[in-house]
Amino acid sequence: MVPQESRRRRFLRGPRPESVPLLVGGACAAVGLIDVAAGVFPGFRHSRMHTLAEVLPGALGPFAAALSLSSGVLLLLLAHGIKRRKRRAWRSAVILLPAGAVAQFSYRHSVLGVVLSLALCFLLVRHRAEFAALPDPRSRWRALANFFLLGAGSLALGLVIVSVHPGRVVGDPSIADRLQHVLYGLLGLEGPVDYTGATSWTVAYSLGSLGLLTAVTTIYFAFRPEHPAARLGEEDEARLRALLERHGGRDSLGYFALRRDKSVVFSPSGKAAVCYRVVSGVMLAGGDPVGDVEAWPGAIERFMDEARAHSWTPAVMGCSETGGEVWTRETGLTALEIGDEAVVDVADFSLAGRAMRNVRQMVKRIERNGYETRVRRVRDIGATELERIRRATADWRGTDTERGFSMALGRLGDEADGDCVIATAHLAGTGGDDPSPYGDLKAVLHFVPWGEDGLSLELMRRDRSADPGMNELLIVAALQASPRLSVTRVSLNFAMFRSALARGERLGAGPVLRWWRGLLIFLSRWFQIESLYKFNAKFRPRWEPRFVVFRKSGELPRIGLAALQAEGFVNLVPPRPFRPRAPRPCDHRGDRPSDRSVRAA
Structure with missing residues (x-):
């Protein structure tokens, strides 16, 4: 008896306040779909409402259809913001839910949608304290994205609206005529398709509301106060x-x-x-x-x-x-190991020994081909040469956008970064015969300070016409020059899932570990996973584990996508118009890690 009364009390009390945003957000998406279906399909009605609808004013039916359609589209757009407890999404939903309920009541539809809309509005008002989240950083690109995405959706939805009245269409309009009617209707104009009865008004109001919705939301995003991406003051x-x-x-x-x-x-x-x-x-x-x-x-x-x-x-x-x-x-929060950082202790580094034979032979071969290296602090490089290095690294980049976030500085040669170190490779004896706009410069490595006695590799770039092995040559040169620069340790690239790759190839590795290693090797076709691990391992470093910290495992896909966006591997931002695309030079497969800033890979 007591448990039954407790359950009844919990039911009357309603959901827990902390669960309301997620619950109402999902329900708002469902109501939005119902509203859209109610505004689009004429048969989406309840027979008990038919008698009431017949006595309503003639213009109210088409207007209610347009209101139902607009409210549904906006609720679908706002559902994610409601789940994230956004205050502005809450304000909009409190207005749209009653408007959608009125539209459904007026346009011959089931009472269920009306009751659900009002119940959700009640929950939003009752638990309004749960919706206090501030807006996200934003830019004007949101307006352009809204115009194209919502415009395309309105065009597709409008084509459905025009085509769902087969028994009331005058004549047999073609797809081109229907598409033209949709385009005209979005602009508030009369198109070539005609209907019998009040259907023409219903279609016109619905198309006009979609066009007005696209225009109003685009104008709002374009002229609202801008909160651009973060900038360090x-x-x-x-x-x-x-x-x-x-x-x-x-x-x-x-x-x-x-x-x-x-x-x-x-x-x-x-x-x-x-x-x-x-x-x-x-x-x-x-x-x-x-x-x-x-x-x-x-x-x-x-x-x-x-x-x-x-x-x-x-x-x-x-x-x-x-x-x-x-x-x-x-x-x-929870921590998960995602890879290892390769750190070389300068005092322990040497090219002698069998383990370093491949690196030693590659460096000697490149030096015999006439290459020489220079390792200097940024403050010791002249402005003219520094500008030449900066332009060369920009042109040698293998992608249109700079990659890197957590392990990249995003600039080179700034006056404030005088303690940074630049290692350059030059092809001796070319003089003015070299057709390259950068003369004898063939490769660049950029290191940032790591305390008073360390360096951390930030950038690796090279001319694609240079001999393979430029990265190995410059890393060795930087390590050999470290005592002169008072550097005792150098951090190289970050190798994702390094321990899984290393353990998976050992004798006795289990089937799960071997499967995981095989998947990583497969993904290495697009991401430098195995190649970076093998490249780092050449220098016999010590491995320092690195971790990702997150709230719950269900958020890992979203965090992973955001990390790929931040690192520049996934670009979901529209490109700048009228900006010329940089040519993508050929790649030398033997020196693959140099095509971009691989610290972020």
Whole structure:
């Protein structure tokens, strides 16, 4: 008896407040589909409402159809924002749900849709405190995307509207006539297709509402206040540099916090910071927090508060084992190993021995072909040569967009980065006979500081006409020049799933591990997984594990897609119009990792 009363009490009390956004968001999508179907298909009605509909004013039926259609489309667009607790989505849904209920009641349809719409509106109003998330960063591209996507959807939906009245069409219009009628109708004009009775008004109102909806939403996105992608301000950059001077030696990825397309939150004491970028609703942090480890919890708490305020999905890419322990302890998030970073201790590096024979032979062969190397700090390179190096790295890039986020700086030769190191390869004896616009310059490596005694590889680029092996030559040159630069350790590329590749090829590896290794090798056709692991292993490094930190496993696909977008492997942003595409040169298969900044691969 008591359990029955408890269940009855829970039913009357309704769903838990924290589950309302997800529940109402999914239900709003269902109501949106019902509203769209109600506005499009004339037979989508309940017979009990037919008598009431007959006594309504003649213009109310077509108007209700258009209102039902518009409300349904908007509810479908708002459903995701409601699930993410967005305040603006809540405001719009509170207006649209009653409007859709009125439209369904007026246009000969089932009472079920009316009751469901009003019940959802009641839940939204009752639990309005759950919908407090602030807007996402945005740009004017949203208006262009809305125009094309919603316009294409309106065109397809309009073609359905024009074609679902076969018994009331005058004549036999062709597909071209129907398409022309849809285009005219979206603009509020009369088309070539005619109907008997009030159907022509219903079709006209529905098409006009779709056209008006496309125009109004596009204008709204175009003229609303712009919140562009994150930019690191000068004051924040100065504070981060001060933290790196004191604590930069802790993490090889610390200097990448100075990437200027990131935002930053500081701990209350100002002794630690977390840098991040928001991509598709995912709040991505890269590497460990910057600053004093004791102040990390304060910065992490600020990061999580910001994620909750905007209803963003928090995630950390490429943090160290220490960073992963702090993140999971302070937030309750989960850590998963995603790969290893190759770190070479300069004191232990040598080209002697059987293990280094392949690298040694390749370097000697390239040197015999007339190549020489130079390893210098950025501040020691002249402005003219620095500009030539900068233009060469841009032209040698194998993709149209710069790749990298968590392990890339995104710039080269900036005045503020004087401690960075550039290693260049030159073909001696070419003089003015070299047809290249960059003269004897054939390859470039760029390293960022890792504390006072370390370097972290950021960029690898080369001329495709140069001999294979340029990367090996320049890495060896950088390691050999490290004592002169007071460098004791050098971080090379990041190898994703390195441990799985290494263990999967060992004797006695199980079937699951071998299957996983086979899948990684298959994916290496598109992503540099196996090639980077083998390239790094040539230099006999020690491997430092790196982790991804996330809230729940169901969010991993979304986080993975956001990471691929941030790293530049997936581009869901429209390209800039009228920008010439850079030519894509041929690739030398023997020196594959040099076609882009492979730290981000």
